[in-house]
Amino acid sequence: MRRLELEVPVIYFGFDDGNEFQAKNIVKETTGSTFDVYHKGEFRGTFIIPTYGDHNVLNALSVIALCDYEGIPTDDVAKELRTFEGVKRRFSITEKKDQVLVDDYAHHPSEIRATINAARQKYPNRQVVAVFQPHTFTRTQAFLQGFADSLNLADEVYLCDIFGSARENRGTLTIQDLAAKTKGQHVIQEQHTEALLDYKDAVILFMGAGDVQKFQAAYENILDMSVIEEKRAVN
Numbered sequence: 001m002r003r004l005e006l007e008v009p010v011i012y013f014g015f016d017d018g019n020e021f022q023a024k025n026i027v028k029e030t031t032g033s034t035f036d037v038y039h040k041g042e043f044r045g046t047f048i049i050p051t052y053g054d055h056n057v058l059n060a061l062s063v064i065a066l067c068d069y070e071g072i073p074t075d076d077v078a079k080e081l082r083t084f085e086g087v088k089r090r091f092s093i094t095e096k097k098d099q100v101l102v103d104d105y106a107h108h109p110s111e112i113r114a115t116i117n118a119a120r121q122k123y124p125n126r127q128v129v130a131v132f133q134p135h136t137f138t139r140t141q142a143f144l145q146g147f148a149d150s151l152n153l154a155d156e157v158y159l160c161d162i163f164g165s166a167r168e169n170r171g172t173l174t175i176q177d178l179a180a181k182t183k184g185q186h187v188i189q190e191q192h193t194e195a196l197l198d199y200k201d202a203v204i205l206f207m208g209a210g211d212v213q214k215f216q217a218a219y220e221n222i223l224d225m226s227v228i229e230e231k232r233a234v235n
Contacts, residue, residue, distance in 0.1 A: 013065045014058065021065040023057055028121045033057055037064055045074050049081050052091065052118035091118055094216075096223045099196075100126070100203045103216060107135045107209035109146035115205055116153045123203045129196065130154035131188070131215060133208030134162045137171025140178060148181035156199065157182040160190075163210025193219040197226065 013021035020040060027034040032050040035057055036043065049060050060081055067077045086092075092103040100123060106115045112132065119128045130151050134140040140147065140162055151157045159182065161175050179185045188195060196204055196219055206216040 009069065011065045011069060013061045015054075021061055021068070023061045026054075026057060028052070030122055030124065033121075035061075037061065039068065044068075045078060047078050047081055050083070050085050052121040053114050054117070055114040056086070056118070091115065094220070096220060097227055098201050099199065099223070101216060101220065102203060102205045103213060104205060104207050105209055106132075106207040108139070109143055109150040112147070112150040112207060113153060115207060116150070119203045119205060127155045127199055127202040129156045129158065129199050129202050129204045131158045131160065131196070131204060131206045131212070133160035133210050133212040133215070134175070134178065135209040136165050136168055137162055137173050138168060141171070141173045144173075144178060145181065147178055151182050154183070154205070155202075156184055156186070158184075158186040158188050158195070160188060160208070160212060160215055163208065163212075188215070190214050190218050194222055197222065 011021065012019045013023075015023055015026075022038045023035045024038060025036045032048060033052065033056065034046065034048050036046050038044060044064075047060060047064065049056060051060075063081065064074075064077055068074070089103055089105040094101045094103070102115070102119065104111075104115045106112045112130070116128060116130065119126075132147075132151055134147065159175050159179050162171070162173070164170060175187055179187050186195070193215055204219075206212050
């Protein structure tokens with residue numbers, strides 16, 4: 001992009017030298033991320049965000065760069081970023097029983113990798129279980145190995161059937177093709193998510209751009225029922 005002759009302002013930002021805005025000295029903690037921002041080599045300030053992963057540092061850095069271009073005071077930007085916890089379906093957390101359930105829109109390899117890394121940062125002492133629903137047959141085919149490599153960064157992997165789209169509701173590929181490349185080769189159905197109960201104190205990541213939320217809802221019902229049954233057993 002740097003080689004293009006554009007008639008609009010272009011601001012480059014990132015972790016590497018050579019960017020107009022650069023994030024350095026990144027500290028990742030269970031409460032979020034802290035980083036210093038430099039503009040053309042000059043220190044601009046330290047920023048704290050209550051979100052996780054390199055991708056969220058870059059998201060925040062892009063906001064900082066844009067706000068600087070618009071003349072918004074750095075202190076005001078830092079204040080607002082401190083309390084911005086993200087958007088719906090991006091690492092949305094629900095805690096039930098002894099597990100943490102995370103809903104995330106991640107639907108290609110790089111997003112899956114970012115979501116798993118974010119879970120590792122926030123919950124370093126918990127097992128991470130990926131539940132993934134591929135979206136469209138052609139995307140699954142094109143990134144088959146990439147999906148497997150990213151998903152296998154989790155401690156365990158469960159797959160849901162491929163979610164088609166209005167333009168493409170069938171294909172020669174099946175979920176078993178991806179399962180063959182992932183840990184455990186697990187495939188679950190919406191009516192049978194009880195296998196996830198085995199992961200005590202774990203973080204369960206429900207990822208996908210289709211209707212993977214149905215799988216999470218079905219599993220939450222199972223968790224609720226298990227709590228009721230345990231109370232009955234005690235009484």
